[in-house]
Structures are given as structure tokens and as C-alpha cells.
Amino acid sequence: MKRRLIFDSILNQKNSKKISIILGPRQAGKTTILEELYKKLGGVFLDIDIFSNYEKISAYEKFINFIQLKGYKKDQKSFFYVFLDEFQRYADLTIIMKNIYDHHSNIKIYASGSSSLLIKNAIQESLAGRKQITHLYPLSFKEFLIFRERNDLLEEIENLKKIKTGNYSKLTPEVFKYLNEFMVFGGYPEVALSKTREEKIEALRNIFDLYIKKDLVNFLKPAIIDSAHTLIKQLAINNGMIANYSNYGMRVGIDAKTVKNYIRILRETFLIIKLVPYFTNKNKEIAKIPKIYFLDNGVRNYFFNNFNDPEMRNDAGILFEGFYISEIIKSGEDADNIKYYRTKIGSEVDVILDRVSEIIPIEIKYKRKLKESDARGLKKFMKEYKIPTGYLVNAGEINKEQDIKKIDCFNLR
Secondary structure, rough: OOOOOOHHHHHHHHHOOEEEEEEOOOOHHHHHHHHHHHHHHOOOEEEOOHHHHHHHHHHHHHHHHHHHHOOOOOOOOOOOOEEOOOOOOHHHHHHHHHHHHHHHOEEEEEEEEEEEHHHHHHHHHOOOOOOEEEEEOOOHHHHHHHHOOHHHHHHHHHHHHHHHHHHHHHHHHHHHHHHHHHHHOOOOOOHHHHOOOOHHHHHHHHHHHHHHHHHHHOOOOOOHHHHHHHHHHHHHHOOOEOHHHHHHHHHHHHHHHHHHHHHHHHOOOEEEEEOOOOOHHHHHHHHHHOOOEHHHHHHHHHHHHOOHHHHHOOOOOHHHHHHHHHHHHHOOHHHHHEEEOOOOOOEEHHHHHHOOOOEEEEEEOOOOOOOOOHHHHHHHHHHHHOOEEEEEEEEEOOOOOOEEEEEEOOOOO
């Protein structure tokens, strides 16, 4: 079994009484992680997607009776571990988990969910101060290389930081061969492990079919799922572009308010990422138009129906932007901290990391040779907001400047 890099961090939560919740899209590997934890720690494992399993623990008394049948003793000194897979369909489970937490110091619960929208309010209200949330996304690029058994390339990636001059793609051609594949087919584990182009496309098709059957149907009536599907295709065509809800509504045949609601659902079910523009006036920030990216390029390309190599595409720059933004999120950055900058006269910066303690501007370029104009928007932003250092992420040349650091696309800051 291929192990995710985040596994040890989740395993280390085994000694904490807090309820460990893993959130992320379906097929990203949550079940695999819970199953491996179960093998290591023992206890009981339940797939809550199966209604009969939910019934076994659908009330506090049922929960306790069930785990006692499985070996739990009220006076045991060590933790008894309970693993609940895909619990998001039943918000009342959070109240039961709260009661377990409050009355049993020797029960440790791990739970996974595929939709933060269904359980967000219930988690915040019922489990305040009682939970630890970990997000599990599709594979990062480094994990992708591990799954493809190319650990040797990880060393090359790490060593790129030491090189002062040259061209990334020429220095590490094997790495960039895999990067191009990753930018096209994305990081879902099943897709990464599929051998042929056809198998990868079929795996992506199965992921979307499951997304419709298990996620969208929880929010939308069957009669209007088609309009949501059409909107997803429009978002794929316009990936990384300014998202005008009224224009999308006209193309899909729904109003702007419905578009906004659909986008909220797609975001909370981990299909897309929404970047709002950066302003020092936070009220303006909320009112302005966002950009939409897909969390996974493979899913985007499936809806866009284009699996050509980036070198043969005119949207390679957008693919590269989406790749790097999703890598930032997979590295642990709060998605709400990731914004973009654009002035009325067209000056832009692709990413602004808006943290409490610092502002980090990042420009992303999929180019072998950079021009001075590629950093123009970045320099303008740095001057306006008095930011001492900006970052230019690129896939080509290495060339340092005093105030702008050109970094490769693999070693996240």
C-alpha cells in the first residue's frame, strides 16, 4: 500500500482524546487511511455510507452497546478506537460523538467526511473544542512521484534549491516529464496508479459518477443536476478566469443567485477553489468578483475534454497556475488565505497569501524564458504595499534578483 505523507501526523493524534476528523473529496484516500489506522490500533471500523452501520450507532446507548460487543470496557485504561468512514450524511452523529467525548475518556474517535457543507455547522456547534480537523486532498506532486515509485526524483527536486543558475526543465527532464503528466491527469490515487491514458480517463469518469451519486444528490434535486453539470463544464472551460455569475447564469440557463449557490456547493465538496481579490479594505474584498480554479487538474481536463500534453496546449499557463495553487493548499495553507490581485488598469499578481503575520505575493509563469515584463505586476504590488520580497514561480530559468526570488515550482515556501 502507498502511504500518504500526512499519515504519520494523523496517526500521532491517537493519544489525544479529541475527535480526529478527516475531510476531503471522495476517492482521495480517506478510507485507506482509516483502514490502516484500524489495522494498527484495533477497535471497530464502520462505513457509515451503509445505512445498517449507521443504525448500529444512531443513538448514544446504541453506540455504547455496539462497541461493548466489540470489546470495549468502561473501566479500561487505554483508548478504545472507533473509526467512522463517510459520516457526513448524518449530522446527528456529531451530537452522539459529543456525548461520547464528554462521558468516556477512554474512547477515541476517528471520522472521515467528503463534504464539509453537510457537517460544517454541526461540527462547529456540537464539537467545539472537542475536534481536530485534517484535510486530505488528492496527491501532491511529491506524493505522486512516491506512488509512481520515483523517490529518486524527490532528491533532484530537493537539490534544485541549491542551484543558482541554469534551467529547471533542462536540469531535471525526468521530473518535468512526470510534472506534465500530473498537470494533465491530476493527483487522484487511482488515476495516478492507472497505467494507460484510457485507464486514467476511465478512472476520472468513475470519480465524477461517484461525485454525482454520492455528493451532488445530497444538495440538488435530480431534475436540476443537469444544470449543475453544465455549470461545471463552463467552469472547466474558463478555469482560472474571473467568474462572472451573471454570465455563467445566461450560458447555463439559471439566475446568478443559483450560480452562486452551485459554486458554494462545488467548493464545499472539494471540486473547486475560489480566490477572492486582495484589498486592504476587507468590505471591498467580499464584494468583488472571484476567480475559480479546479482543485485537481485531472478533473478539470475531464470536463474540458482535453488530455493533450501541456506543450501542445494554449492553456498550459492556466494548468500550471492551478497546479501550483492546489500544491499550496495541499502543503497545509488555509484556502481562505489564498487570494489574487488585480487593478482596474489590468495590473495583476496571481497569488497573494494573506496571512495574519505577513503578505506574500507570488507570480506564476509556465515559461522556459522569463521577460522583465513578467514581474511587472509583482513589482507594482510590492511597491504599493511596501512588501520587501516577492516570489516568481517558474518552470524554466533560474536567475535571482534582490527583491524578487525566482523559485522552482516544487519546493513550496
